[in-house]
Amino acid sequence: MTDVTMRVWRGDADGGDFRPYKISTEGGEVVLDVIHRIQAEQSGDLAVRWNCKAGKCGSCSAEINGKPRLMCMTKMSSFEEGQAITVAPMRTFPIIRDLVTDVSFNFEVAKRVPAFKPKPREADGTHRMAQIDVERGQEFRKCIECYLCQDVCHVIRDHEENKPQYAGPRFFLRYAELEMHPLDTNDRRTIVREQAGVGLCNITKCCTDVCPEHIKITDNAIIPLKERVVDRHYDPVAWLGRKIRRRS
Amino acid sequence: MTTIEEVGPAGNAPSVTPVALGRTRGGPDVPTLRPDRWWIQPTVIFLGLTAFVAYSTWAAFINKDYFHAPYISPFYSPCISSNCTYQQLPIIGTWWSISPSILIVAFPLGFRLTCYYYRKAYYRSFWWSPPACAVADAHPRYSGETRFPLIMQNVHRWFFYAGAVFVVFLGIDAVRAYDFPGGWGMGLGSLILTANVVLLGLYTFSCHACRHLAGGGLRGFSGHKIRHWLWKRVSVVNAHHMLFAWLSLIFVAFTDVYVRLVASGVITDPRFF
Numbered sequence: 001m002t003d004v005t006m007r008v009w010r011g012d013a014d015g016g017d018f019r020p021y022k023i024s025t026e027g028g029e030v031v032l033d034v035i036h037r038i039q040a041e042q043s044g045d046l047a048v049r050w051n052c053k054a055g056k057c058g059s060c061s062a063e064i065n066g067k068p069r070l071m072c073m074t075k076m077s078s079f080e081e082g083q084a085i086t087v088a089p090m091r092t093f094p095i096i097r098d099l100v101t102d103v104s105f106n107f108e109v110a111k112r113v114p115a116f117k118p119k120p121r122e123a124d125g126t127h128r129m130a131q132i133d134v135e136r137g138q139e140f141r142k143c144i145e146c147y148l149c150q151d152v153c154h155v156i157r158d159h160e161e162n163k164p165q166y167a168g169p170r171f172f173l174r175y176a177e178l179e180m181h182p183l184d185t186n187d188r189r190t191i192v193r194e195q196a197g198v199g200l201c202n203i204t205k206c207c208t209d210v211c212p213e214h215i216k217i218t219d220n221a222i223i224p225l226k227e228r229v230v231d232r233h234y235d236p237v238a239w240l241g242r243k244i245r246r247r248s
Numbered sequence: 249m250t251t252i253e254e255v256g257p258a259g260n261a262p263s264v265t266p267v268a269l270g271r272t273r274g275g276p277d278v279p280t281l282r283p284d285r286w287w288i289q290p291t292v293i294f295l296g297l298t299a300f301v302a303y304s305t306w307a308a309f310i311n312k313d314y315f316h317a318p319y320i321s322p323f324y325s326p327c328i329s330s331n332c333t334y335q336q337l338p339i340i341g342t343w344w345s346i347s348p349s350i351l352i353v354a355f356p357l358g359f360r361l362t363c364y365y366y367r368k369a370y371y372r373s374f375w376w377s378p379p380a381c382a383v384a385d386a387h388p389r390y391s392g393e394t395r396f397p398l399i400m401q402n403v404h405r406w407f408f409y410a411g412a413v414f415v416v417f418l419g420i421d422a423v424r425a426y427d428f429p430g431g432w433g434m435g436l437g438s439l440i441l442t443a444n445v446v447l448l449g450l451y452t453f454s455c456h457a458c459r460h461l462a463g464g465g466l467r468g469f470s471g472h473k474i475r476h477w478l479w480k481r482v483s484v485v486n487a488h489h490m491l492f493a494w495l496s497l498i499f500v501a502f503t504d505v506y507v508r509l510v511a512s513g514v515i516t517d518p519r520f521f
Binding site: 009011012013014015016017018063065066067068083086088089090091092093094095098099101102105108109110111112113114115116117129130132133136152154155157158159160161162163164165167179180181182184186187188190191195197199200201202203204205206209210219223224226227228229230231233234235 | 251252253254255263264265266267268269270271272273274275276280281282283284364367368371372377378381382384385389390391392393394398399402403404405456457460464465467468469470476486487
């Protein structure tokens with residue numbers, strides 16, 4: 001058993017502050033275990049969102065020592081002994097209470113992603129995809145929607161005014177998944193540029209750094225989207241190719 | 249959750265995401281809560297890039313000691329003016345009297361400036377936008393790469409084409425680095441010029457624009473076996489793009505230093521045969 005001081009953000013829309021909790025931890029515990037013990041032993045009204053405790057539901061996102069992380073996947077043993085550990089709610093979203101934030105911005109963005117629109121079925125009534133194309137999209141489907149990437153993205157974290165015209169890394173992942181789907185017929189490149197705001201991203205890769213599923217968001221989704229926007233809007237050779245193809 | 253199926257205006261959907269701004273956010277209003285030394289990485293990158301820019305500017309303007317048969321400095325290749333010490337491709341006339349390096353430097357410089365890795369590096373270390381993850385952006389307003397001049401980052405693909413041509417020229421230089429006045433041989437400089445073009449080639453062809461052109465831009469790989477094969481190979485080196493960016497940057501400066509020291513007589517190039 002080791003004693004540790006947890007500085008947990010307590011407050012709501014009217015304001016708040018860090019409150020220190022001295023508590024003992026056992027080997028193998030994660031931050032969420034300790035938050036639950038604080039809830040059980042010292043502060044029954046501490047609000048925290050959680051569900052699976054296995055890094056798969058994406059509910060317990062918070063900022064631990066200033067870094068966006070899942071509380072259930074952050075081992076207490078990863079901190080130096082004697083160091084106070086701060087636990088704060090995600091900074092990018094409005095607070096509801098304590099460690100719980102209102103992430104509904106993400107649901108609004110999700111509604112605006114033009115959905116999968118498949119090609120007509122083949123003569124035998126089926127859709128067919130090659131295995132290599134199935135495998136390409138698997139990485140994107142690992143997303144657990146913890147919104148840590150949205151939280152760390154400075155485009156909306158430090159500049160809230162960008163929220164109406166910026167989809168954020170999680171949804172660039174969705175756009176990329178659809179744009180790389182061989183059966184889909186929608187062309188979202190202009191929307192990605194003009195409404196999802198991919199040009200606002202300056203690829204500083206923090207979304208990739210914090211992703212608990214280790215999805216290479218920047219390299220495999222955002223940059224491929226930026227390159228698709230270049231194909232559509234900034235590459236005269238691609239423009240000429242489209243013109244020639246259309247004419248022929 | 250409902251999503252629109254058709255691309256384009258969907259009924260009365262607003263053109264921007266309906267979201268209430270200005271609501272109270274959790275946590276203290278401080279630049280960061282990180283207690284670690286997050287500033288080390290941007291500082292090291294700042295110093296590294298500044299040192300390279302300072303040295304390469306000096307080397308590009310000095311206009312001497314860039315050739316010693318059979319070695320030519322990569323900062324002066326291809327040498328395209330008539331005032332070159334080594335006549336390689338004299339397409340610019342004698343009216344050009346200053347350093348021939350100035351004529352070509354925009355291409356490798358533009359390739360690196362618009363490179364996806366270097367953008368991350370200098371946005372973090374020079375512009376502090378942001379300096380590190382979960383550390384506040386140093387600027388009150390932000391428009392990313394949507395306006396001039398940063399919208400010009402979209403021309404990276406064109407600099408990639410130029411970069412590929414430069415790799416060809418530097419490859420020719422590397423082969424010529426074994427062609428001594430007395431016949432074929434190998435000196436330390438031959439190996440250095442060879443390593444230089446290998447590293448520059450790895451950096452150039454591991455670039456994200458190259459990955460996209462190789463096959464990443466396809467909706468599906470089915471029916472595109474060669475491009476899928478190419479994309480897989482480029483993806484392997486692309487995963488190490490940052491490493492190649494730094495190695496090639498350091499080595500190109502080192503190659504210039506070596507040629508300069510040999511050309512100025514400070515050191516003698518050791519010949520192996």
